Amino acid sequence: MAAQETSQSAIFRHAFGNVLSFTVLLLIGVMAFSIRLFSVIKYESVIHEFDPYFNYRVTQFLTKSGVYDFWNWFDDRTWYPLGRVIGGTVYPGLTLTAGTLWRILNSINIPLSVETVCVFTAPVFSAFASWATYLLTKEIKGAGAGLTAAALLAMVPSYISRSVAGSYDNEAVAIFALIFTFYLYIKTLNTGSLFYATLNAIAYFYMVCSWGGYTFIINLIPMHVLLCIVTGRYSPRLYIAYAPLVVLGTLLAALVPVVGFNAVMTSEHFASFLVFIIIHVVALVYYIKGILTPQMFKVAVTLVVSVGMVLCFAVLAVLIALVASSPTKGWSGRSLSLLDPTYASKYIPIIASVSEHQPPTWPSYFMDINVLAFLVPAGIIACFLPLSDASSFAVLYIVTSVYFSGVMVRLMLVLAPAACIMSGIALSEAFDVFTRSIKFHLVGTTQNPQENAGDATKVTQNDVKSEKSEDTVKERSSRKSKKKDKENIEKPSLVSRVEKRLLVLPLETSVMAVFLVVLLGAFYVVHCVWAAAEAYSAPSIVLTSRSHDGLHVFDDFREAYAWLSHNTEVDDKVASWWDYGYQTTAMANRTVIVDNNTWNNTHIATVGTALSSPEKAAWDIFNSLDVKYVLVVFGGLVGYPSDDINKFLWMVRIGGGVFPHIKEPDYLRDGQYRIDSQATPTMLNCLMYKLSYYRFVETDGRGYDKVRNTEIGKKHFKLNHFEEVFTTHHWMVRIYKLKSPRNRIRGKTKRSKSQKSGTSKRSTRKKNPWQ
Amino acid sequence: MGKSATTRDVHALFHSLRSAYAATANHLKIIDLYIFFAIATALIQVAYMAIVGSFPFNSFLSGVLSCVGTAVLAVSLRIQVNKDNKEFKDLPPERAFADFVLCNLVLHLVIMNFLG
Numbered sequence: 101m102a103a104q105e106t107s108q109s110a111i112f113r114h115a116f117g118n119v120l121s122f123t124v125l126l127l128i129g130v131m132a133f134s135i136r137l138f139s140v141i142k143y144e145s146v147i148h149e150f151d152p153y154f155n156y157r158v159t160q161f162l163t164k165s166g167v168y169d170f171w172n173w174f175d176d177r178t179w180y181p182l183g184r185v186i187g188g189t190v191y192p193g194l195t196l197t198a199g200t201l202w203r204i205l206n207s208i209n210i211p212l213s214v215e216t217v218c219v220f221t222a223p224v225f226s227a228f229a230s231w232a233t234y235l236l237t238k239e240i241k242g243a244g245a246g247l248t249a250a251a252l253l254a255m256v257p258s259y260i261s262r263s264v265a266g267s268y269d270n271e272a273v274a275i276f277a278l279i280f281t282f283y284l285y286i287k288t289l290n291t292g293s294l295f296y297a298t299l300n301a302i303a304y305f306y307m308v309c310s311w312g313g314y315t316f317i318i319n320l321i322p323m324h325v326l327l328c329i330v331t332g333r334y335s336p337r338l339y340i341a342y343a344p345l346v347v348l349g350t351l352l353a354a355l356v357p358v359v360g361f362n363a364v365m366t367s368e369h370f371a372s373f374l375v376f377i378i379i380h381v382v383a384l385v386y387y388i389k390g391i392l393t394p395q396m397f398k399v400a401v402t403l404v405v406s407v408g409m410v411l412c413f414a415v416l417a418v419l420i421a422l423v424a425s426s427p428t429k430g431w432s433g434r435s436l437s438l439l440d441p442t443y444a445s446k447y448i449p450i451i452a453s454v455s456e457h458q459p460p461t462w463p464s465y466f467m468d469i470n471v472l473a474f475l476v477p478a479g480i481i482a483c484f485l486p487l488s489d490a491s492s493f494a495v496l497y498i499v500t501s502v503y504f505s506g507v508m509v510r511l512m513l514v515l516a517p518a519a520c521i522m523s524g525i526a527l528s529e530a531f532d533v534f535t536r537s538i539k540f541h542l543v544g545t546t547q548n549p550q551e552n553a554g555d556a557t558k559v560t561q562n563d564v565k566s567e568k569s570e571d572t573v574k575e576r577s578s579r580k581s582k583k584k585d586k587e588n589i590e591k592p593s594l595v596s597r598v599e600k601r602l603l604v605l606p607l608e609t610s611v612m613a614v615f616l617v618v619l620l621g622a623f624y625v626v627h628c629v630w631a632a633a634e635a636y637s638a639p640s641i642v643l644t645s646r647s648h649d650g651l652h653v654f655d656d657f658r659e660a661y662a663w664l665s666h667n668t669e670v671d672d673k674v675a676s677w678w679d680y681g682y683q684t685t686a687m688a689n690r691t692v693i694v695d696n697n698t699w700n701n702t703h704i705a706t707v708g709t710a711l712s713s714p715e716k717a718a719w720d721i722f723n724s725l726d727v728k729y730v731l732v733v734f735g736g737l738v739g740y741p742s743d744d745i746n747k748f749l750w751m752v753r754i755g756g757g758v759f760p761h762i763k764e765p766d767y768l769r770d771g772q773y774r775i776d777s778q779a780t781p782t783m784l785n786c787l788m789y790k791l792s793y794y795r796f797v798e799t800d801g802r803g804y805d806k807v808r809n810t811e812i813g814k815k816h817f818k819l820n821h822f823e824e825v826f827t828t829h830h831w832m833v834r835i836y837k838l839k840s841p842r843n844r845i846r847g848k849t850k851r852s853k854s855q856k857s858g859t860s861k862r863s864t865r866k867k868n869p870w871q
Numbered sequence: 872m873g874k875s876a877t878t879r880d881v882h883a884l885f886h887s888l889r890s891a892y893a894a895t896a897n898h899l900k901i902i903d904l905y906i907f908f909a910i911a912t913a914l915i916q917v918a919y920m921a922i923v924g925s926f927p928f929n930s931f932l933s934g935v936l937s938c939v940g941t942a943v944l945a946v947s948l949r950i951q952v953n954k955d956n957k958e959f960k961d962l963p964p965e966r967a968f969a970d971f972v973l974c975n976l977v978l979h980l981v982i983m984n985f986l987g
Contacts, residue, residue: 292951292958292959292962293962293970294944294947294948294951294967294970294971294973294974295970295973295974297947297974298970298973298974298977301977302977335958336950336951336956336958336959337958339946339947339950340947340950340951343943343946343947344940344943344944344947344974347936347939347940347943347978348940348974348977348978348981350936351932351933351936351940351978351981351982351985352981354929354932354985355981355984355985361928361929361932364932383946388888390955391888391891391892391895392884392887392888392891393887396883396884396887396888399880399881399883399884400884400888403880403881403884
């Protein structure tokens with residue numbers, strides 16, 4: 101009877117737990133979605149930044165023309181005159197996902213526009229990502245840790261920064277795919293089922309489709325397999341988890357056009373093949389060990405070791421020769437810059453110039469993962485008691501992602517799920533101990549009599565320890581509770597190993613500790629909501645500022661693109677620095693010379709050289725590229741700091757990297773970059789200076805630049821080869837047209853002009869690779 | 872003296888290997904035969920590529936990887952079906968075979984797409 105009742109109450113508790121988990125997960129999903137809506141509420145439902153505009157344009161094309169046209173699309177409105185093979189150079193996962201969503205919604209008569217679907221894809225997938233985190237952490241530690249980790253991930257600012265509503269970029273879908281692939285891998289590892297292995301390969305395929313960061317997965321999983329083998333945790337489940345993934349995964353990765361044969365030929369994938377071979381060798385060794393007697397096995401080992409070593413060295417030598425023959429040892433530039441952080445600044449200035457690729461500062465860790473930064477070590481310790489395959493994977497994941505996030509600030513995004521998992525485990529274990537203590541003190545004496553006897557001995561031991569912990573509580577109660585968490589986790593672990601039973605703490609300590617941990621969580625939530633609302637919701641295409649007379653909205657970018665789309669011919673080419681390429685093609689619908697894809701360094705260097713050269717030389721270069729309009733961004737009137745004059749030195753460096761007549765020291769006075777009266781003549785004569793500051797003195801009479809905080813050097817000058825056609829309301833975007841060459845040249849200057857044009861023709865021949 | 876000892880050891884080793892292998896169940900031996908067939912086909916394809924050249928590379932890759940893939944999946948099936956494996960004793964062999972078929976289906980679907 102009693103057994104039946106307890107089993108019934110166990111069933112009830114189970115059912116109640118399941119319903120509670122489901123409700124909590126639903127609420128977590130809703131929270132993940134809503135916290136990312138600040139940008140829509142504060143500004144409008146608009147696509148942010150630069151890269152999302154390209155993805156939006158591709159999605160528009162997909163929904164209009166269908167999958168086959170998208171797959172074979174050659175875009176001739178960008179990188180003029182080269183064009184770009186969109187089908188072969190874009191990661192199609194995001195656009196196909198959004199396109200499918202749009203299709204499904206339209207087919208069930210919910211007529212959302214493509215823009216709306218694109219804007220809200222990221223929040224929807226962040227809800228999915230938090231559910232995937234729940235599943236992954238449940239496999240590692242249990243449902244409680246899973247729920248905590250999911251709640252933490254839904255709010256972590258690092259993930260919010262790349263997945264607000266409107267940030268329609270690859271990471272929006274890719275982080276979900278990453279966590280889901282890891283979940284399926286761990287699930288296969290835990291169950292040994294080939295079904296989950298198949299699902300794992302399919303999820304990995306989705307990840308390859310979505311983001312270039314898939315190389316992280318295909319290197320982390322082999323590393324983990326190697327770790328398991330080396331620490332003696334080889335099991336048949338490990339083989340089933342890894343080997344089918346490698347074969348299927350390589351094939352599926354090769355299916356995606358942007359990866360293609362790189363899946364078998366670049367060094368990023370070699371680790372997986374190497375470990376594939378190693379795991380087969382290990383499996384064979386274990387098999388033979390299983391069917392032979394120990395003496396025979398020893399004989400076999402000596403025989404194989406002597407013969408196999410020679411073979412192994414031969415194969416290894418061939419492989420090393422193959423890999424060393426390529427200059428970058430087979431790694432791509434971006435991967436190399438991850439392994440050797442100084443590589444990009446030495447060899448590839450374009451990669452080094454992107455602000456996302458800089459190493460992060462210490463404050464950015466606290467801004468982006470906040471409280472989790474010091475809960476992670478507690479989680480790592482909790483993973484070791486007990487150590488299982490899944491928790492060793494979690495530890496490896498956090499260690500590698502911490503290293504990579506230290507190299508490139510953009511990869512803080514990969515650290516976020518790992519930090520959430522670890523912190524979820526830590527918090528869950530802490531709560532476990534505290535609530536168990538409270539329950540024991542409040543209800544323990546009336547329930548199981550056998551446990552009571554054992555607990556009595558524990559309680560006396562605890563009294564000794566509790567005095568110590570109470571002292572420490574009194575000392576540190578004013579401080580953060582993290583130290584208490586760590587102490588409490590360490591103490592139970594020691595005692596539990598000795599006694600192999602559950603430890604309880606005194607009642608007051610536990611209650612206080614629960615309260616403090618909840619307070620910690622509250623601080624985290626407040627910070628996350630603040631970060632989402634204030635720091636990460638800006639769409640970058642619309643700027644706002646508060647002054648004493650209210651809120652100013654700077655909508656200059658869209659003003660300029662709208663002007664372009666209404667006042668120029670459809671086939672006119674627009675030249676600007678590569679930052680604005682995607683926005684120009686998406687919003688103004690004009691052909692551009694260079695855009696954010698930055699795949700052709702020489703082309704960008706040509707544009708950079710043109711912007712750094714004097715007017716006539718620049719006109720020649722632009723004319724050879726059929727450019728009609730030049731667009732510059734200027735922030736001097738309103739104090740917008742990310743304008744082209746601030747980026748100008750990068751233009752010089754990139755241009756100078758390909759065309760040696762552009763030298764950076766020519767633009768610096770005593771090593772300092774200035775645009776005031778002390779600037780060098782090369783600087784004051786270059787096209788960028790002239791296009792930015794043309795007629796600037798008319799605004800306030802002195803030409804005071806609010807970003808550089810000085811008056812400009814050359815104030816009154818005329819443009820001979822360009823004419824200004826449009827300047828936006830706050831002078832933030834300025835558009836110039838190339839003047840057509842004069843019909844006839846006046847008689848007196850003809851000879852000298854022809855001499856000059858002769859020399860300039862020769863030098864332009866050097867400058868112009870297209871003539 | 873030492874040499875004859877080692878050759879005697881090697882002979883004993885091979886003998887014990889052969890006898891231990893002969894003791895395995897029949898259905899496992901069938902799976903082993905299938906694995907051997909798949910690997911042999913892969914090796915033949917690699918030899919052919921070495922003679923004729925690797926164009927078109929995607930066909931070569933899909934051919935070799937399909938052989939290697941079926942071999943790997945057959946090894947997984949053998950692991951799951953082998954009664955000596957304690958970890959899989961509550962897995963019914965029908966379920967193992969169904970998973971094997973499913974994974975093969977996915978593999979060959981991808982192969983057919985990639986074959987060109």
